[in-house]
Amino acid sequence: MATLRLNGIRKRYPNGITALHDIDLDVVDGELIVVVGPSGCGKSTLLRTLAGLEAISDGELTINGRRVNELEPAERDIAMVFQNYALYPHMSVAGNMGYALKNRGMPKDEIRRRVAATAELLGLSELLERRPRQLSGGQRQRVAMGRAIVREPQVFLFDEPLSNLDAKLRVQMRLEIRRLQKRLGVTSVYVTHDQVEAMTLADRLVVMNAGRVEQCGTPMALYEQPATLFVASFLGSPAMNFLPVTVHRDGVVLPNGTQLALALPVAMPEGRVTNLGVRPEHLVEAASRPDTAAVLDVTVEMLEPLGADMLAYTRLSGLEEWLVVRLDGAHAAHEGQRLSLTFSLADCHVFDADGRRVSMTEGAAAKAQACQ
Amino acid sequence: MHYRRPGLDRLSHALLVLCCLLFLLPVWLAFTASTHTPGELYSQTAPLWFGEAGWDNYRHLLDGSVGGLGTDVLTLLINSTLMALGIAIGKIAISVLAAYAIVFFAFPCRRLCFWLIFITLMLPVEVRILPTFEVVADLGLLDSYAGLILPLIASATATFLLRQFYLTIPPELVEAARIDGAGPWRFLRDILLPLSKTNLAALFVIMFLYGWNQYLWPLLITNDADYLTIVVSLKRLLTSADGLVPWQDVTATAVLAMLPPIAVILLMQRYFVKGLVDSEK
Ligand SMILES: Nc1ncnc2c1ncn2[C@@H]1O[C@H](COP(=O)(O)OP(=O)(O)OP(=O)(O)O)[C@@H](O)[C@H]1O
Numbered sequence: 237m238a239t240l241r242l243n244g245i246r247k248r249y250p251n252g253i254t255a256l257h258d259i260d261l262d263v264v265d266g267e268l269i270v271v272v273g274p275s276g277c278g279k280s281t282l283l284r285t286l287a288g289l290e291a292i293s294d295g296e297l298t299i300n301g302r303r304v305n306e307l308e309p310a311e312r313d314i315a316m317v318f319q320n321y322a323l324y325p326h327m328s329v330a331g332n333m334g335y336a337l338k339n340r341g342m343p344k345d346e347i348r349r350r351v352a353a354t355a356e357l358l359g360l361s362e363l364l365e366r367r368p369r370q371l372s373g374g375q376r377q378r379v380a381m382g383r384a385i386v387r388e389p390q391v392f393l394f395d396e397p398l399s400n401l402d403a404k405l406r407v408q409m410r411l412e413i414r415r416l417q418k419r420l421g422v423t424s425v426y427v428t429h430d431q432v433e434a435m436t437l438a439d440r441l442v443v444m445n446a447g448r449v450e451q452c453g454t455p456m457a458l459y460e461q462p463a464t465l466f467v468a469s470f471l472g473s474p475a476m477n478f479l480p481v482t483v484h485r486d487g488v489v490l491p492n493g494t495q496l497a498l499a500l501p502v503a504m505p506e507g508r509v510t511n512l513g514v515r516p517e518h519l520v521e522a523a524s525r526p527d528t529a530a531v532l533d534v535t536v537e538m539l540e541p542l543g544a545d546m547l548a549y550t551r552l553s554g555l556e557e558w559l560v561v562r563l564d565g566a567h568a569a570h571e572g573q574r575l576s577l578t579f580s581l582a583d584c585h586v587f588d589a590d591g592r593r594v595s596m597t598e599g600a601a602a603k604a605q606a607c608q
Numbered sequence: 609m610h611y612r613r614p615g616l617d618r619l620s621h622a623l624l625v626l627c628c629l630l631f632l633l634p635v636w637l638a639f640t641a642s643t644h645t646p647g648e649l650y651s652q653t654a655p656l657w658f659g660e661a662g663w664d665n666y667r668h669l670l671d672g673s674v675g676g677l678g679t680d681v682l683t684l685l686i687n688s689t690l691m692a693l694g695i696a697i698g699k700i701a702i703s704v705l706a707a708y709a710i711v712f713f714a715f716p717c718r719r720l721c722f723w724l725i726f727i728t729l730m731l732p733v734e735v736r737i738l739p740t741f742e743v744v745a746d747l748g749l750l751d752s753y754a755g756l757i758l759p760l761i762a763s764a765t766a767t768f769l770l771r772q773f774y775l776t777i778p779p780e781l782v783e784a785a786r787i788d789g790a791g792p793w794r795f796l797r798d799i800l801l802p803l804s805k806t807n808l809a810a811l812f813v814i815m816f817l818y819g820w821n822q823y824l825w826p827l828l829i830t831n832d833a834d835y836l837t838i839v840v841s842l843k844r845l846l847t848s849a850d851g852l853v854p855w856q857d858v859t860a861t862a863v864l865a866m867l868p869p870i871a872v873i874l875l876m877q878r879y880f881v882k883g884l885v886d887s888e889k
């Protein structure tokens with residue numbers, strides 16, 4: 237059982253690239269933290285510095301209050317699951333799982349007992365004598381998990397463990413990882429670039445961008461109150477729509493000159509350019525809200541029926557990007573159709589020119605600081 | 609490649625058989641010649657079939673009086689085997705460690721070290737044979753197994769090949785082992801060596817043959833018949849004092865000289881095949 241504390245962790249590679257800038261994070265006992273972000277934002281680097289595979293350039297890392305910066309990976313009592321599993325090809329499943337225990341000098345009987353128990357937990361009992369190449373992708377993934385679990389470490393580290401699996405297996409293993417993690421209660425840090433995986437797995441989510449933590453909090457908190465434009469655009473599929481607007485005396489003006497009578501939640505000087513963010517599911521047809529003052533007239537350019545829902549990619553004149561709308565699956569829309577859309581002020585997110593949220597409520601502001 | 613054309617199949621088989629026959633012919637001739645008496649060998653052209661004297665010829669070689677060499681064939685075989693084994697094992701041990709250091713450890717000047725090893729590839733034994741002789745003589749290693757083996761024990765080729773293989777090992781495997789608490793020696797023993805089993809078996813065969821076929825170096829540093837190797841002895845037999853070459857001895861020795869290398873190849877072949885079947889990629 238462990239707590240993990242990152243205090244101003246910085247990583248500079250020898251080639252001068254600073255991959256991590258002052259990362260602060262507190263992971264409480266038994267928590268599953270998911271680190272998510274676009275490719276190259278430093279997720280793997282973060283995980284590898286936690287594991288001790290990369291030296292920490294600056295800052296302090298503690299596990300259970302003990303500084304571990306200088307410790308070798310094996311001494312940190314962590315286990316890591318790699319993206320390509322990194323199973324030892326010449327060892328059997330049992331050999332792979334027991335190798336760390338063997339290196340610790342554990343008696344053979346004890347190793348066998350623990351390997352058998354873990355294999356039982358993961359449904360690998362039948363496969364213990366096989367070599368990794370005689371296993372399917374999903375089974376290999378399980379063995380990699382087993383290798384981590386059997387050691388009963390303080391912390392699990394996962395680096396995109398599901399990205400080599402097909403979509404269906406990914407969903408299944410995702411549930412299984414969640415179940416196992418809760419059952420074993422081991423503090424875990426899980427890296428992924430898949431935002432669905434991130435949302436569904438996380439107790440708390442850390443969104444990273446260019447080596448910094450953009451925001452950290454529960455998945456729903458981040459979804460509902462994204463602190464920055466980046467977080468807003470990163471979480472949610474399809475992504476949030478952004479309307480660049482200019483603040484006006486009684487509302488805002490769209491790029492095409494349309495005025496929307498919106499009372500922004502924060503007073504802003506006239507002429508200020510801001511971004512209005514609205515999620516696809518929050519755009520509704522104006523006919524259903526007779527009292528609304530903010531109407532967007534759009535043309536449907538493409539439809540994507542998903543069964544329960546239908547995604548409409550629509551064009552708002554003066555706007556370069558599509559405006560994506562989530563319609564009811566049974567909606568009778570057709571391409572080329574004109575729609576009048578609206579949204580309620582409560583569902584819209586306002587970001588200033590440098591991407592910070594301006595409509596943040598007090599509670600959300602406090603939550604966003606909860607990483608420290 | 610497999611084309612569905614019976615004609616082509618038959619043609620390629622015929623070619624294959626022809627080539628095999630061409631390769632085998634000298635061996636066959638040596639073998640048949642080794643079973644004839646000297647008289648028969650001098651009175652006729654190379655015999656294509658066995659003679660009567662096979663048993664006597666071979667026993668004579670084991671008696672200890674091979675064409676005035678002052679030693680028997682068994683000693684020659686043992687000397688050669690010891691030298692070849694020493695060279696093969698030594699080369700592999702040194703190259704494994706050198707390649708391991710070069711690939712997996714970041715120490716100052718490791719590129720320089722690699723290139724220094726690499727350029728010695730371009731220096732054949734013959735080029736450095738005089739200074740090496742000088743050193744070995746000063747160390748008092750003339751006429752000794754150490755003198756036969758040590759100067760030939762470093763191998764740039766094997767180091768290079770093993771380095772290339774080690775470079776293909778995924779870095780995650782190294783990291784997983786580190787997390788699993790395997791120190792450098794454990795990693796070498798438990799992971800690297802088992803993974804390079806196939807390569808090591810192949811290298812062993814190549815290096816054994818290399819050692820077995822050494823001629824110039826053993827010739828130079830051994831005077832004592834007790835340290836004579838079989839390859840050198842063949843040449844000595846050809847230049848016998850009375851002018852008449854004892855062809856039956858030469859061919860029989862040659863046939864015997866082929867046996868240990870064949871044994872090594874057959875023994876190691878199991879490992880290649882097993883390695884190939886077992887291998888991950
Ligand atoms: N060994 C290294 N030496 C120098 N720079 C590196 C090294 N490893 C990673 N980087 C750089 O550090 C930054 C972060 O890389 P990292 O691998 O952590 O990204 P990531 O978030 O895991 O991306 P992905 O989702 O593609 O795996 C990148 O700019 C990368 O080029």
Ligand SMILES: [Mg+2]
Nearest residue numbers: 279280281395
């Ligand atoms: Mg990565």
